[in-house]
Amino acid sequence: MTRPVKEAKRRRPLSIRALQGIGVSPGVVAAIVVVFKRQTLRAGWYHLPAEHIEKEVERFAGAINAAGDELLQLREKLAGDLADALSIIDSHLLMLRDRMLVERTIGIIRHSNVNAERALAQALSEIKERFDRIDDPYIRERFSDIKHVADRVFGLLSGREHSPLTGEDQPVILVANDFSPEDTLRMQEGNVHGFLTEKGGITSHTAIVARSLGLPAVVGIEHATSLLATGDFIILDGGSGRIILDPAPADIQRVRKSNRRDRLLADELDSYIHLVSETVDGFPVQLSANIETLAELPTVLRFGSEGIGLFRSELDYFNNRQPPNEEQLAATYQQLLATMAPYPVTVRTFDLGGDKFFNRFPGNKAWLDRERNPALGLRSIRFSLYEQTMFRSQLRALFRASVHGRLRILLPLISALAELRQVKGIVDEVLDELAGQGHPVAGDVAIGMMVEVPSAVAMADVFAAEVDFFAIGTNDLIQYSLAIDRGNQYVAHLYEPYHPAVLRMIRQTVEAGHARNIPVSLCGEMAGDPLCAPVLMGMGLDELSMRPAIVPKVKRLLRHCHSDELRRMAQQMLQCGDCDQVRSLLARELANLYPKEYYQG
Amino acid sequence: MMRAEKMVIIGNKRGIHGRVATRLASIAVSHDVRLFLCHAEKKVECSSILDVLSLALARGATVGLVAEGPQAELALAAAVGIINAQDDARHDPSG
Numbered sequence: 066m067t068r069p070v071k072e073a074k075r076r077r078p079l080s081i082r083a084l085q086g087i088g089v090s091p092g093v094v095a096a097i098v099v100v101f102k103r104q105t106l107r108a109g110w111y112h113l114p115a116e117h118i119e120k121e122v123e124r125f126a127g128a129i130n131a132a133g134d135e136l137l138q139l140r141e142k143l144a145g146d147l148a149d150a151l152s153i154i155d156s157h158l159l160m161l162r163d164r165m166l167v168e169r170t171i172g173i174i175r176h177s178n179v180n181a182e183r184a185l186a187q188a189l190s191e192i193k194e195r196f197d198r199i200d201d202p203y204i205r206e207r208f209s210d211i212k213h214v215a216d217r218v219f220g221l222l223s224g225r226e227h228s229p230l231t232g233e234d235q236p237v238i239l240v241a242n243d244f245s246p247e248d249t250l251r252m253q254e255g256n257v258h259g260f261l262t263e264k265g266g267i268t269s270h271t272a273i274v275a276r277s278l279g280l281p282a283v284v285g286i287e288h289a290t291s292l293l294a295t296g297d298f299i300i301l302d303g304g305s306g307r308i309i310l311d312p313a314p315a316d317i318q319r320v321r322k323s324n325r326r327d328r329l330l331a332d333e334l335d336s337y338i339h340l341v342s343e344t345v346d347g348f349p350v351q352l353s354a355n356i357e358t359l360a361e362l363p364t365v366l367r368f369g370s371e372g373i374g375l376f377r378s379e380l381d382y383f384n385n386r387q388p389p390n391e392e393q394l395a396a397t398y399q400q401l402l403a404t405m406a407p408y409p410v411t412v413r414t415f416d417l418g419g420d421k422f423f424n425r426f427p428g429n430k431a432w433l434d435r436e437r438n439p440a441l442g443l444r445s446i447r448f449s450l451y452e453q454t455m456f457r458s459q460l461r462a463l464f465r466a467s468v469h470g471r472l473r474i475l476l477p478l479i480s481a482l483a484e485l486r487q488v489k490g491i492v493d494e495v496l497d498e499l500a501g502q503g504h505p506v507a508g509d510v511a512i513g514m515m516v517e518v519p520s521a522v523a524m525a526d527v528f529a530a531e532v533d534f535f536a537i538g539t540n541d542l543i544q545y546s547l548a549i550d551r552g553n554q555y556v557a558h559l560y561e562p563y564h565p566a567v568l569r570m571i572r573q574t575v576e577a578g579h580a581r582n583i584p585v586s587l588c589g590e591m592a593g594d595p596l597c598a599p600v601l602m603g604m605g606l607d608e609l610s611m612r613p614a615i616v617p618k619v620k621r622l623l624r625h626c627h628s629d630e631l632r633r634m635a636q637q638m639l640q641c642g643d644c645d646q647v648r649s650l651l652a653r654e655l656a657n658l659y660p661k662e663y664y665q666g
Numbered sequence: 667m668m669r670a671e672k673m674v675i676i677g678n679k680r681g682i683h684g685r686v687a688t689r690l691a692s693i694a695v696s697h698d699v700r701l702f703l704c705h706a707e708k709k710v711e712c713s714s715i716l717d718v719l720s721l722a723l724a725r726g727a728t729v730g731l732v733a734e735g736p737q738a739e740l741a742l743a744a745a746v747g748i749i750n751a752q753d754d755a756r757h758d759p760s761g
Contacts, residue, residue, distance in 0.1 A: 152684075152685045152688060153684070155688050155692070156684045156685065156687070156688040156715060159687075159688055159691050159715040160715055160716065163714050163715055163716045163717075164713075164714050164717075165714060165716040165717065166716070192716060192720075195716075195720045196719075196720060199720065199722040200722065201681060201722050201724050203680050203681070203683055204681065204682075204683055204719055204722050204724075205722075207683070207684050207719050210684065211716065270684070379747070417743055417744065417747050448743065452739075452740070452743075455740065
């Protein structure tokens with residue numbers, strides 16, 4: 066553990082004006098530093114008389130529980146948009162309860178008659194030995210997480226409270242040997258404007274948390290805690306990793322001015338949040354959000370999305386601690402719909418994906434056969450039709466929740482009419498069942514399909530007569546139509562959103578939908594790409610669904626466009642023969658239409 | 667006892683790292699099954715994140731997944747989905 070050192074002892078040679086580390090979270094700040102020194106004080110290691118052993122086990126279990134409670138408390142306070150941090154805390158909770166840590170420590174206490182600190186240190190060094198043998202640096206680095214977790218248990222065993230990371234009344238930059246991801250999360254409560262550490266790397270969880278908090282951070286500065294002292298004034302550049310000591314007043318001015326400019330830019334984008342999303346000439350495009358958990362709803366509302374264009378229900382399914390029965394699903398969907406009302410919410414049915422073929426014959430060694438083509442296997446709607454009990458309970462839950470808002474049900478990976486009709490048959494049965502049981506159901510639930518398979522594009526005119534809306538999923542559409550597995554390093558470079566074939570398929574789908582008067586949305590990565598979005602708007606898409614935080618940026622673009630310019634640009638793109646041509650045309654056109662900062666970054 | 671098993675090739679670009687291991691453990695809990703990973707003659711239970719991590723499974727490695735319990739097949743399907751995810755950036759729309 067660490068503790069702040071208030072006395073400013075200057076040990077570094079005066080000639081050192083700058084330090085170079087690894088920038089892990091961008092942003093430049095100028096502030097005084099507070100240094101936390103590594104506490105070298107260790108509890109003594111000693112043998113225990115036999116009658117004290119169980120008491121010692123209890124003391125250890127108490128510390129484990131207290132550390133778990135701390136993590137749970139922190140987890141509860143987390144803002145919904147910090148999904149990375151949430152996952153890190155969950156992994157720390159698992160480590161804290163891991164048999165290699167807990168059972169092993171208790172075993173050592175009992176068998177070697179030693180105190181908990183001694184036993185925990187031994188268990189930890191055994192884990193370290195196993196991790197040291199791992200070649201993969203990314204996985205090996207996870208030992209630092211285990212160490213953070215164990216350090217907190219050491220702290221609690223010695224009765225140490227958390228060092229206060231906050232409570233300063235002026236902006237500070239924190240300096241320590243290392244901070245845990247949890248330490249970093251606690252920084253957001255105080256006046257902490259950045260931090261730097263001696264340890265760590267770009268893939269450390271502490272760095273990930275810093276990035277998601279937008280907190281500038283530099284790691285890997287050896288001896289930082291002795292080269293710097295509390296009270297020093299520095300400029301920290303979390304992008305380049307450079308630290309400037311005792312900066313000139315002009316440099317400080319420059320940093321503060323640029324921070325003001327960043328804030329102004331953020332404010333400028335904020336001003337778009339409550340504006341209508343339409344072109345200069347009043348042509349509307351609905352900008353909605355892709356989300357996967359209810360926790361993201363505050364972010365959706367904050368950035369002014371006009372609905373949920375894609376709720377990925379299967380991730381909610383994975384994250385649940387309990388199997389998602391109908392009641393739980395209904396409660397989730399009710400909250401989702403009620404929060405977003407009167408805006409529409411599009412829920413994609415379980416897209417349990419990838420490689421879903423499993424052996425139904427216990428004990429059979431046939432599972433040694435590999436799935437040759439996971440992307441072409443039993444996934445998505447096919448899996449739902451295979452596991453119908455699960456699918457029906459999801460549909461029942463959706464319809465039961467439908468009275469609380471505006472529900473659109475989205476069916477993924479439809480590739481043939483027979484498949485769609487089979488689903489509609491099941492929907493009718495579910496509706497009959499619900500009516501028979503006296504459950505009220507909204508009359509205006511829309512049922513649409515993802516267009517993400519080339520066969521669905523080719524047959525879009527036929528499908529358009531059978532569904533209430535289309536949602537184009539470009540990620541899968543690109544993979545299936547260009548025959549590219551983006552996860553395969555040898556072909557990933559061929560994955561190309563600007564491939565004219567992709568653009569033409571989008572256009573064909575839009576035309577087929579509009580011929581039948583059904584709306585067409587797009588919810589792949591392309592929708593949130595400020596370079597792509599104008600072209601998509603020009604192709605006539607009614608709705609673009611993207612990460613919630615990008616909405617204001619795309620809206621600003623849209624509000625500076627004329628619809629006829631967008632249509633003309635899209636027409637030109639559709640005439641291009643290859644993606645390079647599309648790109649250079651786009652670069653030329655956009656530069657003529659808007660300031661650079663509108664579509665870059 | 668229901669039992670389901672499957673051989674999969676790890677599709678996640680960073681292999682079985684912290685988040686994947688965390689999710690595997692939570693699947694075992696949420697489905698009330700015992701979930702095992704088999705690799706290179708080692709068999710570990712997914713409830714121990716440290717055991718799973720120390721298998722050091724990189725992208726492209728082949729692993730056996732075994733689920734035991736009443737909801738074995740659903741749990742296995744969920745686990746296979748997680749292991750096969752192409753990448754797990756949470757905000758990477760899979761539209």
